[in-house]
Amino acid sequence: DIQMTQSPSTLSASVGDRVTITCRASQSIHIWLAWYQQKPGKAPKLLIYDASTLESGVPSRFSGSGSGTEFTLTISSLQPDDFATYYCQQYHLNFGQGTKLEIK
């Protein structure tokens, strides 16, 4: 089984900051990776698919990069609505442990 390791588990930041979340796969998954945002009590929302393709309707401050085993999600300028938990997922398989983005 391919394991997904996400870091950090918690990230404290301020509105306007640039933040990066990292996801590592235990073996190559090419570009078959998605990033999700989840808020309490809600289903996850797709942000990025194929490692770097922005889902329709998602603000352009979100971006994804990487291939193989190393991936990143970057938010270029944090907005109040962005404080949530973020997950990476190998398509239809394992998730990373999640990164809770908190207000500093």
Next chain:
Amino acid sequence: EVQLVQSGGGLVQPGGSLRLSCVASGFTFSSYWMSWVRQAPGKGLEWVANIKEDGSEKYYVDFVKGRFSISRDNAKNSLYLQMNSLTAEDTAVYYCAREGVWGQGTTVIVSS
């Protein structure tokens, strides 16, 4: 509108069984892999099982193998999860999902 509508959760005793359902609309259901994902209270997302477009391939996370069974009926645009031998550790919100589309979630509580 593309959507997944779930049903079938509830309270069940340890050792009991439950069947979750998920009805798809707004897209060609038979063209997509489908998954079940769960989230225990206060925990992260956990992939449970997935099934190929035609149902010919099914995969499960280790801790549900032999207890849970995923299936689909493409004629009814429906996905199912049969859960047997439930334990307290199976208590979670269960989601059905395809790429980018999630059901609303259904709560399963295993308790005596």
